[in-house]
């Protein structure tokens with residue numbers, strides 16, 4: 401790919417006739433060895449230096465030999481960058497790359513999740529797309545939103561979908577009347593978070609949604625024609641998929657497991673709810689030793705901008721600013737059905753927020769800080785607070801303080817920034833636009 405304007409990653413093509421200064425021509429196999437040590441953003445940049453580097457870059461990608469571990473990057477949009485551009489801040493190189501993405505414009509989409517280098521986005525008809533921002537490749541889109549159990553299309557006389565009806569059914573009873581919503585508003589109410597999990601048993605993948613009413617679960621395998629709802633429980637905040645089992649944590653610290661390999665997808669309670677209050681955000685992560693960790697993130701309101709005026713109604717939260725003040729990490733003891741609080745991640749680093757929760761070993765990522773949690777903002781109902789300050793930073797579990805990653809004014813607050821781990825993957829993908 402060609403690197404333009406210092407930071408921009410655009411379509412691959414070597415510079416015509418360009419050579420490296422002084423042209424020390426390295427044999428291609430040595431060049432490949434060197435390039436294979438670079439992380440993706442840097443590798444893509446190196447691929448544009450001259451035609452021999454480009455050849456090395458292309459053969460490295462096509463050979464399948466490129467296995468370099470990737471440091472997560474912060475993905476965000478910016479007003480100055482343009483509607484089709486995603487900015488990617490590399491924690492490894494401490495610089496910003498710009499990626500031009502295919503239509504529809506990234507700034508008009510909602511970003512509701514990222515895993516394995518894929519972004520899950522919702523367009524202006526509230527339909528989902530899965531795109532790899534590095535390659536620009538899209539995966540086969542998940543089933544249409546109208547195949548989610550709670551969503552019904554409302555047609556006009558010409559048979560065209562005019563609006564959606566979102567039922568308030570949650571497995572036991574209706575909690576209210578259905579909402580009638582314009583096509584682009586359904587996504588505000590419906591989506592909490594999405595995940596793309598690779599499915600090692602089939603070599604394919606599964607998309608899992610946490611969606612409303614009351615944060616229930618639905619999933620679809622690649623190529624499914626409709627979403628499968630997982631009733632009757634609700635109130636989920638985060639998921640992880642391990643060996644065919646989907647584990648989901650609730651806002652009251654319960655953990656449910658669903659065996660997605662069996663015919664019935666029955667719910668099994670791994671951990672009962674323990675909390676009463678729901679002030680924390682909850683996450684579920686696999687530690688490097690294979691244990692499940694449950695993480696509680698407590699956010700406090702720090703400032704209500706411009707709301708000193710007492711006439712402002714109490715339910716108006718538009719000026720609210722939250723900040724993470726406390727994080728509690730627990731090991732899940734599945735046998736005893738207990739949570740065991742741990743005080744340190746020791747040599748590990750955690751990534752939480754929108755995007756799949758991850759735990760990695762600090763010594764393999766020299767630019768990252770051990771015993772720190774890298775956070776983005778995934779507050780519930782975040783789509784209603786599009787212009788609010790985002791709680792993004794690096795939380796030090798040693799002294800409970802947060803530091804900034806990059807100056808917060810560089811990103812748009814909506815779509816909300818999230819972590820993404822770059823990946824060249826394009827398996828089972830299909831361009832559809």
Ligand SMILES: *[C@@H]1O[C@H](CO)[C@@H](O)[C@H](O)[C@H]1NC(C)=O
Nearest residue numbers: 796797798799800801802803
């Ligand atoms: C927290 O720890 C970090 C790193 O050890 C240090 O730089 C920072 O000053 C500490 N903050 C406070 C408030 O103690």
Ligand SMILES: *[C@@H]1O[C@H](CO)[C@@H](O)[C@H](O)[C@H]1NC(C)=O
Nearest residue numbers: 726727728743797798799800
């Ligand atoms: C940080 O917060 C944790 C969890 O609330 C607490 O156990 C620990 O004592 C705090 N550490 C410091 C240095 O304040």
